[in-house]
Every structure is written in C-alpha cells, then in structure tokens.
Amino acid sequence: MMPDYTQPLYRPPSEARSLIFQITHGCSHNDCTFCGMYLHKPFRLKPLHQVLEEIRRIPADIVPRVRRIFLADGDAVIYPQERLLAILDALNAKFPTVQRISAYVGRKAMATKTPAEWGQLRQRKLSLLYFGLESANDQVTDLMNKGRDADFTRQQAITLQEQGIALSVMVILGGGGQRLSREHALDTARWATAVNPRYLSLLTLFLRRKQDFFDSLEPPTLGSLLDEAQLLIENIDGKNIIFRANHISNLVTLSGTLPRDRDRLLQEIARHREQLGRQGRLDEVPEFYEEF
Numbered sequence: 001m002m003p004d005y006t007q008p009l010y011r012p013p014s015e016a017r018s019l020i021f022q023i024t025h026g027c028s029h030n031d032c033t034f035c036g037m038y039l040h041k042p043f044r045l046k047p048l049h050q051v052l053e054e055i056r057r058i059p060a061d062i063v064p065r066v067r068r069i070f071l072a073d074g075d076a077v078i079y080p081q082e083r084l085l086a087i088l089d090a091l092n093a094k095f096p097t098v099q100r101i102s103a104y105v106g107r108k109a110m111a112t113k114t115p116a117e118w119g120q121l122r123q124r125k126l127s128l129l130y131f132g133l134e135s136a137n138d139q140v141t142d143l144m145n146k147g148r149d150a151d152f153t154r155q156q157a158i159t160l161q162e163q164g165i166a167l168s169v170m171v172i173l174g175g176g177g178q179r180l181s182r183e184h185a186l187d188t189a190r191w192a193t194a195v196n197p198r199y200l201s202l203l204t205l206f207l208r209r210k211q212d213f214f215d216s217l218e219p220p221t222l223g224s225l226l227d228e229a230q231l232l233i234e235n236i237d238g239k240n241i242i243f244r245a246n247h248i249s250n251l252v253t254l255s256g257t258l259p260r261d262r263d264r265l266l267q268e269i270a271r272h273r274e275q276l277g278r279q280g281r282l283d284e285v286p287e288f289y290e291e292f
C-alpha cells in the first residue's frame, strides 16, 4: 500500500518521480503575508509510528525502483532530530537503492538544528533542501513576514552546504513591488554570490489567497519585472549556479548556468523587453492569478 496523503500536497516540479512521504502536515511558519498554501491546513507532525508503518508497507515490487524520496509538507525537516533520524534510518533500510532524499526547509527548521545535526541527516542521504528565500532584502522579507533576516539565512545556507547538503533556492520576482525592486534584486544577488547555491530559481509574485499583501504593494509591471530579473542576473557572481525561471508564473522562461550563460540570459530578457515595448505593454500590470 502507498503512503497516506492529506491534501493539499505540494512538491517541487523536480520531485515528480520521487516517492513522497508526508511526515508533517502544513507549514511550521504558515504566516507569510503572501502565501495561502496551507491556509486551511494547520501544522502538525505525523506521529513517528505512523510514518514508520507507511514505510514498512510499501509493496516489495516498488522498492527496487525507488531512487528519490521527498519528505513533505512545507518544512518537514523541522521534525525533531531523534525521530527524523529514525525515519531516515527506516528509509535507508527499506530502500537500499535510494540515491537522494530531499525536503523543503524553512527558516524555523534552519534555526532548530546544529551543524552536526545537519551532518547526521546528510549521512543518511538527505542531500537536497528546497529553500524559499524569496528575497535577501530585509525590508521585503519583513513585508512578507518571513521571520528571519538575510544574515541569518546566509549563515544557515552556508552551514548546510558545508555539511554536504545542496540547496535549491527560490526567489520571488516582484516580491517588493516596484518600490523595493532594486534593493530586492541587488541584495538577493549578493546573497546568492556569497552562498553559491547549486540551484537558483525565480518565481513571479502571484496571488495565493492573501489579497491584502498585494494591495499593500506598488504593483510590478511587465517592464519592472524584466528590469528586476536583469539586475539580479547581472549581479550574481557565483560559480556554476544552475539557474531557472521556468515556473508557470514567469513572464519569460530562462534556463542556464551562471555565470557562464549570463550574456545569453540577458539577451533573452532584452528580446522580450523589445517585443513587449513594440506591443506597448511594458507598463502593463500583469494579472496575478489565483492558483487554487
């Protein structure tokens, strides 16, 4: 029998082929002003005995095919360390062919573990964490009520990588509206340069049931979103960062490795700006859509 899932269940697109165990429900923070993903799903830990039973009962014919496992929901690694180690031990024992275990990590979970504890998780194949940085500008993240500042996330991200855990970092274009666009792009580029995450992806601000946040911003236009993406890409000086802007919310699909593909990515943005300019659409405010 497959694991039990409680909806809504979110996972990164790159985990489409992973076996998912939902070890927590909801998000431990659940208070970002722009996010309604788990609005009606209060946070709780799934009891350890239940998780272990779900692992135990995976049918034998599926076991040899499992290469990747994703732990849901929003901030699954906040699970208390001893019990999380027990889950990872059970996964490794049950699925000897597993190559990668991954999860979302939030600022709260980052604050709960020591470097040595992250190292214990890495030894048990937890090797990739998806992190919603959203921005490294503190004014923007204060507006979003993310809860911790950029110094904290930078240090935690560096620590995770020192322990051998790769990071896939998400940034929200337009997250500071037009007023904070420049600071948002430049501070986030500095953060990415300092941390050098393996993956960096851009999403564009979109409506997740929380209209008040959107009403409080000077809304980004198609032109200002392109300017922001350009400024960000121009100022990231990392090494081999796999960069993606291919979420459905993005105006223009971008994909490459920074800094190697910087010029091509900037040319693609310039082409798109030219096209929108010809259509007289640069000042257009995109329609932020309701995801659900």
Ligand code: SF4
Binding pocket: 027, 028, 029, 030, 031, 032, 035, 036, 037, 038, 074, 106, 132
């Ligand atoms: S953005 Fe992430 S951390 Fe914030 S409430 Fe939503 S799921 Fe939780």
